[in-house]
Amino acid sequence: MSEQFASDGKVPAPAYFERTGPGRYxxxxxxxxxxxxxxxxxGPLSGLLVHAIDQHRAAQGAAAAEMQLGRVSFDILGFLADAEIEVQVETVRPGRTIELVEARATIAGRTAALARAxxxxxxxxAAVAGGETTPLPAPDAAAPMSMAETWSGGFVAxxxxxxxGVPQxxxxxxxxxxxxAxxxxxxxxxxxxxxxxxxxxNGIAVRQSPxxxxxxxLDLTIHLYRQPVGAWVGLDTSVTFGPDGHGLTSTVLHDIAGPIGRAEQLLTVRPL
Structure with a gap:
């Protein structure tokens, strides 16, 4: 993609997606x-689906202070081609105390991913809050690690x-x-x-060489008991491979203020 400049002559901040029209990226x-x-x-597609859900709710007058995201589940339906994406969003279950919203990503005429939030x-x-795990050491106390030694691609880069600590x-x-952005x-x-x-x-705690x-x-399910703050995402991750081609990546999620929830990913494990 050719380099484009803003009206002030500066190169704009990089982004994972560019909008090409209503619901299209x-x-x-x-x-x-x-x-x-x-x-x-x-990774960025999951963020895009949540972004589209947020915009849909805002257009309907939903107030962020009145409801917060508690769970979002994604199903990855196949190869995610590097092509224009169409995102459609609908409210499945409206309500004043709970609300369920669904987003669908279509790539090259095929439904590629689904999200339900x-x-x-x-x-x-606050008076009864408790039960969370121990916070992680701050990012400043952690050592730099290059994921590019294991993985390729623009997102990892x-x-x-x-x-x-020491990865195992x-x-x-x-x-x-x-x-x-x-x-x-x-x-x-x-x-x-x-x-x-x-x-x-699923990429930071590899059990076998890719x-x-x-x-x-095949999926990603995130549960949150507190909303994230700050620019850092903390992942305390364990990967398990079963004997029949299935695996599970389990993560305790953190931000700079402490733990905030959990994530699970179902894996299909097979030799190259």
Whole structure:
């Protein structure tokens, strides 16, 4: 993609997607996938689906202070081609205390991914809050780690990674951050920007070399008991391979203020 300049002559901040029309987006090189050429990574696509859900709710007059994202589940239906994406959003279950919204991403005429998000009414429960895990050491205390040594693609290259402790096969704790915007020229919610990096959990704690084994995830489910803050995504991740070609990537999610929820990814494991 050719370099374009803003009206002030400066190069605009990089983004994973550019809007091409109502509900339509074009991936940039920064969204490039890690498994195959000609595909995009699901990480930024998951963030884009949440971004579209947020815009849909805002257009309907939903107030962010009244409801917060509690769960979002994604199903990845196949190859995510590096092509224009159409996103359609509908409210499946409206309500004042709970609301379910669905988004569908279509690429090259085929439904490529689905997202379902539950929004839950807010209440003051600070007096009974508790049960969370121990916070991670701060990102400043973690050591730089290059994911590019294991994975290729524009998305991986766009992420800054810092590791807590010594990574082990199938077990890694790391902080991730990016300077790349989700959609060029558009502001995004904190939870959409955060979620765009969560799918990377399956790549930070590899159990087997991706040059010998494939273990792509079929889904991603995120539960939040607190909304994310700050620019860093903390992933305390464990990967399990079963004996029959199935695997599971399980992650405790953190931000700079502490733990905020969990994520699970179902894997299909097979030799190359």
């Amino acid at each position: 074009r991936p940039t090189a920064h969204a490039g996938g890690a498994w195959n050429p000609g595909e995009i990574h699901f 539950w929004f839950v009414a807010t209440n003051d429960t 766009s992420i800054e990674t810092r590791v807590v 096969p199938g077990r890694t704790t790391a902080w991730l951050s990016t300077q790349t 989700l959609v060029a020229g558009e502001s995004t919610t904190a939870h959409a920007a955060y979620i765009a990096l969560v799918d990377t959990a 040059t010998e084994w494939m273990f792509p995830n």
